[in-house]
Amino acid sequence: MKSFLIGIGTMLILVGCAPNFSTREEVIEDSISEETPQETAIIPSSRVSEQEYQVLLPYRLSESRGVILNQVANRLDITEIENGLRRHSTDVFDPETHFFQEGQRIGSSELYSWLERYSESTDRGLNPEVTDRNELETDEIIDEERDNPRYLSHILEQNYLVRTDENVVQLGGMSLAIIMKSNYRFQTEIGGPYYYKDIDEDEMLEQVDSITSEVIQRIRAKDGLQEVPIMVAIYREAARDGLVPGNYVMKTTVQGGSSSVGSWEPIDEEYVLFPSSSGRDKDPDLAATIEEFTSDIADFFPNYVGVIGEGFYEGDQLRKLTLEIPIQFRGKAETIGFTQYVYGLIMDGFQPHYDLEINIKSNDRQESLIVREAGAEEPIIHIYDR
Numbered sequence: 001m002k003s004f005l006i007g008i009g010t011m012l013i014l015v016g017c018a019p020n021f022s023t024r025e026e027v028i029e030d031s032i033s034e035e036t037p038q039e040t041a042i043i044p045s046s047r048v049s050e051q052e053y054q055v056l057l058p059y060r061l062s063e064s065r066g067v068i069l070n071q072v073a074n075r076l077d078i079t080e081i082e083n084g085l086r087r088h089s090t091d092v093f094d095p096e097t098h099f100f101q102e103g104q105r106i107g108s109s110e111l112y113s114w115l116e117r118y119s120e121s122t123d124r125g126l127n128p129e130v131t132d133r134n135e136l137e138t139d140e141i142i143d144e145e146r147d148n149p150r151y152l153s154h155i156l157e158q159n160y161l162v163r164t165d166e167n168v169v170q171l172g173g174m175s176l177a178i179i180m181k182s183n184y185r186f187q188t189e190i191g192g193p194y195y196y197k198d199i200d201e202d203e204m205l206e207q208v209d210s211i212t213s214e215v216i217q218r219i220r221a222k223d224g225l226q227e228v229p230i231m232v233a234i235y236r237e238a239a240r241d242g243l244v245p246g247n248y249v250m251k252t253t254v255q256g257g258s259s260s261v262g263s264w265e266p267i268d269e270e271y272v273l274f275p276s277s278s279g280r281d282k283d284p285d286l287a288a289t290i291e292e293f294t295s296d297i298a299d300f301f302p303n304y305v306g307v308i309g310e311g312f313y314e315g316d317q318l319r320k321l322t323l324e325i326p327i328q329f330r331g332k333a334e335t336i337g338f339t340q341y342v343y344g345l346i347m348d349g350f351q352p353h354y355d356l357e358i359n360i361k362s363n364d365r366q367e368s369l370i371v372r373e374a375g376a377e378e379p380i381i382h383i384y385d386r
Contacts, residue, residue, distance in 0.1 A: 025042070025043040025045075026040055026041070026042055026043075027040070027041050027042075027043060027056075027163060027167050027168060027169050028040060028041070028166075028167060028168045028169070029041040029056065029161075029168075029169050029170075030168050030169065030170035030171070038168075041056040041057065041058075041169060042056065042057040042058075043056060043099070044057060050095065050096075051090060051095065052095060053086070053090075053095045053098060053099060053100035053160070054095075054099050054100070055099065055100050055101070056099050056101060056161065056169065060101055060102060060104065061102055062102035062103045062104070062157070063103060063104050063105065063106060063107045063108065064103060064106050064107060064108045064110075064111045064157065065102070065108070066108070067108055067111050067112065067154065068081070068154050068156065071115065071153050071154040071179070072153055072154055072179060072237065073185075073237070073240040074237065074238045074239070074240055074241075074242055074245070074246075076238060076242065076243075076244065076245040077179075077235075077237050077238055077245050077246050079245070080235075080245035080246070080247070080271070081154075081156055081177050081179060081235055082156065084177075084233070084235070084247075084248050085156060085158055085175050085177040085233055085235075085248075086100065086158060086175075088175070088231070088233050088248060088251055088267070089158060089160065089173075089175045089231055092173065092175070092229065092231045092253055093160040093172065093173040093175070093229075093231070097162060097163075097172075098160040098161060098162055098172055098173065099160070099161040099162075099163075099169060100158065100159075100160060100161075101158075101159040101160070101161055102157075102158065102159070103156070103157025103158055103159055103174075104157075104159055105157060105159070105174070105219070105222055105225065106155065106157050106219075111154075111155060113125065114126050114155065114215070114218075115127065115152060115153070115154065115155070117129055117130060117150065126152050126211050126214060126215070127150040127151060127152050128148040128149070128150070128151070129148070130144050130145065130148050131144055133188075138188050141188045142188060142195055145184075145186045145188075145195065145197070146184075146195070146197040149181065149184035149186075149197045149199060150181065150184055150186075151180055151181055151184075151199065151204060151207045151211070152178070152179070152180060152181075152207070152211055153179040153180065153181050153237060154177075154179040155176060155177065155178060155179070155215065156176065156177040156179065157174065157175070157176055158174070158175040158176075158177075159171055159173075159174055159175075160172055160173040160174070160175065171224070171225075171228055172228070172229075173228060173229045173230070173231065174219070174225070174228055174229070174230045174231070175230070175231045175232075175233070176215065176219075176230060176231070176232045176233070177232075177233050177234075177235050177248075178208065178211060178212060178215070178232060178233070178234050178235065179235045179237060180199075180204045180207070180208070180234060180235065180236055180237065181199055181204070181237055182198070182199055182201075182204070182236055182237050182238065182239065182246065183196060183197070183198050183199060183237075183239055183240065184196065184197040184199060185240070201236060201249070204236060205234075205249075205250075208234055208250075208264075209261060212232055212234075212252075212261050213259075213260075213261050215232075216230060216232075216254055216259050216261060217259055220259045226256075226257065227256040227257050228256055229253060229254065229255055229256045230253070230254040231251065231252075231253045231254075232251060232252050232253070232254065232261070233248050233250070233251040233267070234248065234249050234250050234251065234264075235247070235248050235249070236248075236249050243273050243308070243310075244271035244272065244273045244310050245271050246271075247267070247269050247270045247271060248267045248269065249266070249267055250264040250265060250266050250267055251264065251265055251267055252264045252265060268314065268315045269312070269313060269314045269315075270312075270313055271310055271311065271312055271313075272310070272311045272313060273308075273309070273310060274286070274287060274290045274307075274308075274309030274310070274311060275287065275290060275291065275294075275307075275309070279309070279311070282311070282313065283311065283313075283318065286311065286318065286321070289349055289350060290307060290309050290323070292349060293307065293323075293345055293349055293350075294306065294307045296345055296349075297325065297341075297342070297345070300338065300341050301327060301338060303327075303328065304325065304326070304327040304328075305326045305327065306326070307323055307324070307325055308323070308324045308326075309321060309322065309323045309324075310322045310323075318353075318354045319354055319355065319374075320354055320355040320356070320357070321350070321354055321355070321356050321357070322356075322357045322358075322359070323356075323357070323358045323359070324358075324359045324361065325342070325358065325359070325360045325361065326361050326362070326364075327360065327361070327362055327367075328362055328363070329362050329367060332385070335360075335362075335367050335368060335383065336368075336383060338360065339360060339367075339368040339370065339381060339383060342358060342360065342370060343370060343379060343381060346358070346370065346372065346379055347379075350372075352372070352374065352375060352376065352377070353374055353375070354374050355371075355372070355373055355374050356370075356371070356372040356379070357369070357370070357371050358370040358371075366384055367383075367384060368381065368382060368383045368384060369381070369382040369384075370382075
């Protein structure tokens, strides 16, 4: 797939450069245990931004890779869980001194056992114990499941490495996302109908301390993790069919040498859908701007489907707005003309104090992209050529 950039007026053009591996640094990655050998790792000479972590090469996949796909129903949540945990980790593990690595200490089979219901025989599951189904009628199973839902969906691990004076990188911190359900779906038998239980936030939060404390105890029991600081963030999932992700609700840090979960720091952030009643309630001015934007597009191209927006807020402050415009084009010139028209609407209608991203798509294929960082005077436009 090829892409090219077009400029309008005094628009800034960013030119990406491939990493210069001629100036790369090699370090020794410390072994996880005495049974695993040390390996040579490469520190890339380039960095995406000051807010992003450098990643050591070769890239190491998580030991529990793929589990999240089976545990979290809404795919929008998966992206936010991973990116959001990394974002919140920057408050504890400085990107200037730490390198990012996917989680290496919780394996897939172990994680699956943690996500099961508790039973005396295994003593591993972190979800509530229930009565053996063989002893219950169908109505009793439904009541039992609704009274004791599986609150915990998933645990995501991220590792943060630091460099020592001996040119060795070793684990300097760990972040854990504890992902909790907002809605529990279950069956009384395989192939049977689904039943549901909504879980309000207060009920969800009542489970957090016991789950987190047990997770920390299990982490501390692993070789070499007794002194590693652990940042824990609690994520509340969106509905299965939600059009925006859920959000992190609170976080805490367990210092090295400690197994005690202290006080929680609330996280005031959320994703808001536009157009929607919640969007109008949250930010009536932005809702009106998007409605006018949508109307102006309809004047130019009346057959388009509509604009779908997602606003990311920290408190009442909009940090990023993402808009998707699905539309059917008949030629490349039409794509360019439409993108230029949208560019003009952005310059006239949208405030510059938040990040803005507009994805123009045709038949679920990306046709063009408009991006403006907060505070920038001009957006950047990408037109995709296939």
